[in-house]
Amino acid sequence: MSDSPLLEMKHISKAFPGVRALSDVSFELHKGEVVGLVGENGAGKSTLMRVLSGVYAPDEGEILIEGKPARFSSPKDAEMAGVAIIHQELSLVPSVSVMENILMGREPRTRWKTIDWREMARVSTELLKLMEMPIDVRWPVEEFSVAVQQMIEIAKALSLNARILIMDEPTSSLSEHETKRLFDIVRRLKGRGVGVVYISHKMEEIYEIADRITVLRDGLHIGTAPARELPSEKMIQWMVGRKINQFFPSRTSQIGEELLRVSALTLPQPGKTGVNLVDNVSFSLYAGEILGLAGLRGAGNSELLGTIFGRFGNLPKGEIFIQERKVNIVSPPQAIENGMAYLTNDRKASGMILPMSVLHNMTLVSLRQMTRFGWLHPLLEQRSASTYQDSLAIRTPSLRSEVSTLSGGNQQKVILAKWLMSEPRILLLDEPTRGIDVGAKAEIYSLMNTWASEGKGILLITSELPELLAMSDRILVMHRGEVTAEFSHDEATQEKVMAAAM
Amino acid sequence: MMTEKSKFLANFSSAAKNVSRNRGLWALVAVLIIGAAFPGPSEKSKLGAFFSWDYHRDMLREYSIHGILACGMTIVILAGGIDLSVGSLLGMTGMLFAYVMIKLQLSPFLAIPVTLLAGSAAGLLNGAVITTFKIQPFVATLAMMVSARGLAKFIGGGRTIQAGTQPLPPIFEQIRAQILSNNLAIVTIIFLLSVAIFWIVLNRTRFGRHLFAIGGNEEAARLSGVRVNLVKATAFGISGLMSAVAGICYAGSTDYGNPEAGTAYELTAIAMVVIGGTSLMGGRGGILLTLLGALIIGYTEKILSINGVKIAYEFMVKGAIIVAAVIIQQTGRRTRTS
Numbered sequence: 001m002s003d004s005p006l007l008e009m010k011h012i013s014k015a016f017p018g019v020r021a022l023s024d025v026s027f028e029l030h031k032g033e034v035v036g037l038v039g040e041n042g043a044g045k046s047t048l049m050r051v052l053s054g055v056y057a058p059d060e061g062e063i064l065i066e067g068k069p070a071r072f073s074s075p076k077d078a079e080m081a082g083v084a085i086i087h088q089e090l091s092l093v094p095s096v097s098v099m100e101n102i103l104m105g106r107e108p109r110t111r112w113k114t115i116d117w118r119e120m121a122r123v124s125t126e127l128l129k130l131m132e133m134p135i136d137v138r139w140p141v142e143e144f145s146v147a148v149q150q151m152i153e154i155a156k157a158l159s160l161n162a163r164i165l166i167m168d169e170p171t172s173s174l175s176e177h178e179t180k181r182l183f184d185i186v187r188r189l190k191g192r193g194v195g196v197v198y199i200s201h202k203m204e205e206i207y208e209i210a211d212r213i214t215v216l217r218d219g220l221h222i223g224t225a226p227a228r229e230l231p232s233e234k235m236i237q238w239m240v241g242r243k244i245n246q247f248f249p250s251r252t253s254q255i256g257e258e259l260l261r262v263s264a265l266t267l268p269q270p271g272k273t274g275v276n277l278v279d280n281v282s283f284s285l286y287a288g289e290i291l292g293l294a295g296l297r298g299a300g301n302s303e304l305l306g307t308i309f310g311r312f313g314n315l316p317k318g319e320i321f322i323q324e325r326k327v328n329i330v331s332p333p334q335a336i337e338n339g340m341a342y343l344t345n346d347r348k349a350s351g352m353i354l355p356m357s358v359l360h361n362m363t364l365v366s367l368r369q370m371t372r373f374g375w376l377h378p379l380l381e382q383r384s385a386s387t388y389q390d391s392l393a394i395r396t397p398s399l400r401s402e403v404s405t406l407s408g409g410n411q412q413k414v415i416l417a418k419w420l421m422s423e424p425r426i427l428l429l430d431e432p433t434r435g436i437d438v439g440a441k442a443e444i445y446s447l448m449n450t451w452a453s454e455g456k457g458i459l460l461i462t463s464e465l466p467e468l469l470a471m472s473d474r475i476l477v478m479h480r481g482e483v484t485a486e487f488s489h490d491e492a493t494q495e496k497v498m499a500a501a502m
Numbered sequence: 503m504m505t506e507k508s509k510f511l512a513n514f515s516s517a518a519k520n521v522s523r524n525r526g527l528w529a530l531v532a533v534l535i536i537g538a539a540f541p542g543p544s545e546k547s548k549l550g551a552f553f554s555w556d557y558h559r560d561m562l563r564e565y566s567i568h569g570i571l572a573c574g575m576t577i578v579i580l581a582g583g584i585d586l587s588v589g590s591l592l593g594m595t596g597m598l599f600a601y602v603m604i605k606l607q608l609s610p611f612l613a614i615p616v617t618l619l620a621g622s623a624a625g626l627l628n629g630a631v632i633t634t635f636k637i638q639p640f641v642a643t644l645a646m647m648v649s650a651r652g653l654a655k656f657i658g659g660g661r662t663i664q665a666g667t668q669p670l671p672p673i674f675e676q677i678r679a680q681i682l683s684n685n686l687a688i689v690t691i692i693f694l695l696s697v698a699i700f701w702i703v704l705n706r707t708r709f710g711r712h713l714f715a716i717g718g719n720e721e722a723a724r725l726s727g728v729r730v731n732l733v734k735a736t737a738f739g740i741s742g743l744m745s746a747v748a749g750i751c752y753a754g755s756t757d758y759g760n761p762e763a764g765t766a767y768e769l770t771a772i773a774m775v776v777i778g779g780t781s782l783m784g785g786r787g788g789i790l791l792t793l794l795g796a797l798i799i800g801y802t803e804k805i806l807s808i809n810g811v812k813i814a815y816e817f818m819v820k821g822a823i824i825v826a827a828v829i830i831q832q833t834g835r836r837t838r839t840s
Binding site for chain 2: 344350354367376
């Protein structure tokens with residue numbers, strides 16, 4: 001056994017037309033080690049990992065695996081060398097069985113060259129057992145939760161004898177409990193000598209799992225330090241290149257009249273009688289207030305927002321009052337007419353129109369205002385979009401650029417701009433800061449405060465508790481569709497909220 | 503800080519750059535160069551048929567009916583759908599028009615609205631079935647394609663509707679006419695007018711923007727207040743309307759109602775849309791691209807036929823061109839996004 005590290009990336013540089021994505025970045029990973037790779041979006045994390053996994057060839061620099069130079073000209077090469085990558089979006093085939101997914105392209109054969117199903121089941125069950133996952137491998141992948149699917153993906157990587165595992169935001173759609181389980185598995189892998197590169201935007205996770213932390217910014221290697229010796233303020237400072245004294249801007253809230261009241265709101269689960277995703281929920285939201293909705297995944301807070309916005313048609317029961325007036329909302333247009341805006345928790349699936357331009361995404365909800373004599377007027381559109389581009393500091397090459405070309409934070413701001421243009425009074429925000437970099441997060445926090453001070457009411461969901469605690473004037477905690485506790489800003493602590501959510 | 507006007511101009515110039523980067527345009531140029539290289543025999547021009555306007559006028563006239571169908575097809579495809587029934591609806595509405603004009607000897611002021619209404623109704627029925635029962639457009643319009651062809655045969659009792667001994671109503675002549683001292687066909691004007699109207703609808707109305715939004719991301723559009731079902735059904739209704747326009751044009755240019763008219767025209771219409779560069783996935787494309795696609799297909803077929811290429815080869819070449827065009831479009835997109 002040699003002393004050289006499992007992986008060394010030396011002086012890696014990579015440029016794309018117009019962008020220097022990586023310059024002189026070095027990175028090291030030892031056996032049985034987890035390195036947290038952090039940085040704002042666009043810092044070069046993904047590019048570095050794509051170089052490592054053979055998607056891009058570096059312009060300069062070299063990769064050594066156990067001291068031996070490695071040249072990957074394709075992901076297949078990297079896979080052969082033991083590098084596996086678990087993406088944010090899973091790459092399994094949903095309708096195909098677990099075992100076929102794990103052994104795809106490498107199916108064991110019988111003497112007659114037909115697929116040996118029995119052997120296939122045995123091998124894949126064995127692999128999953130290593131991770132204490134006793135599931136029926138003959139079932140299609142889509143039957144399992146996202147968390148289990150992720151484990152299946154890891155099992156697939158292990159079956160390829162992966163020694164270097166790259167995990168890119170693996171917990172973005174996992175619950176607290178599932179995250180814990182994932183971490184258990186990561187630790188188990190460590191014990192077996194696998195090196196893990198862990199990319200995440202969630203600081204708590206990085207600190208929980210990483211042995212060392214490497215920070216990238218603008219394609220440069222800013223620093224690497226043992227996790228225990230790197231306080232979070234310092235890490236953030238490295239990431240943003242400036243000192244954020246106060247990450248969450250403070251605000252004095254001016255609570256006004258009642259904007260929204262829901263009474264006995266219930267959303268039955270389609271196809272299951274007696275099970276309610278939202279169960280008899282009543283509360284009020286006031287002008288100038290940020291009301292946080294806490295709850296673990298599946299607690300029903302996301303569904304609650306959708307219910308209020310008319311996303312589920314006439315399925316829900318209960319009453320909604322806007323400024324003391326009873327309203328009937330069974331479709332999004334009715335919600336919009338009543339001054340509501342709804343940011344969903346998945347901007348790709350239900351937020352942006354990907355092939356459309358930034359401009360057209362922004363004006364979509366308020367096209368009526370952009371018309372002259374009934375015809376859309378490009379200059380009017382351009383004018384309002386420019387206004388909001390400036391006030392939200394949306395960074396885009398042009399308003400005509402396709403929204404898909406922007407970074408996550410800017411995409412989120414485009415969606416927010418879309419809703420602000422319709423001049424809503426009630427903002428339903430489901431994970432407004434998911435998957436965006438620290439700088440953009442801070443900007444969105446201060447925007448939220450501005451909107452509240454303008455007299456808008458905000459219903460906020462976020463899975464990051466510190467964010468929820470800092471931003472909310474009041475917090476409702478949900479569990480299995482019901483509201484289980486209510487805290488004022490001053491009462492709420494992480495422990496109390498978690499206790500009510502479990 | 504850029505001024506508003508200069509920002510607008512900057513955007514405009516980037517739009518112009520997009521046009522020059524449009525591969526469809528270059529494909530059309532390539533086809534025209536081939537056309538000039540193989541101009542075909544002509545009595546009028548020493549250089550060959552390609553160098554006389556008659557060649558281009560005839561091409562435009564021959565492909566205008568397909569082009570009219572392709573206009574309706576464009577908005578359906580932009581909204582993420584497909585309409586296989588347009589060819590049959592052309593046959594059905596053409597028969598209806600001939601029936602009202604020739605059999606019933608009624609006024610064209612009645613026959614035209616009735617025919618357009620019938621086409622729109624059939625299209626709306628497509629839309630209603632698709633949105634109400636959540637049936638895939640492919641399946642629903644395939645069913646309409648079959649039934650409308652049946653209806654077309656039913657109207658004429660399985661036969662064509664001809665004037666025979668009676669005088670042919672003058673409307674047929676008028677539709678077939680060519681204006682500007684015989685240099686431009688009425689059907690071509692109808693086609694180009696349709697393109698212009700559709701451009702306005704797609705770029706200057708909320709309905710048009712909503713079509714793009716639905717094709718791009720239906721759920722996001724719905725949550726942005728777009729009445730998805732209404733917009734989609736309307737798109738199919740408009741496609742039905744354009745089929746009826748094409749049906750009238752077809753009847754006019756052939757003097758009679760033919761129950762087999764428009765067979766396989768839906769495929770040409772789809773090919774025109776796709777070759778232009780509109781994405782079959784929806785949300786990306788435009789009507790000017792369809793005009794481009796129509797010209798590419800029209801010229802290609804004209805070049806092949808005027809040079810005496812056998813019909814069998816013509817079909818094979820056409821297939822190859824469709825695939826080639828789509829491949830070129832896709833590589834263009836890939837380099838742009840990466």
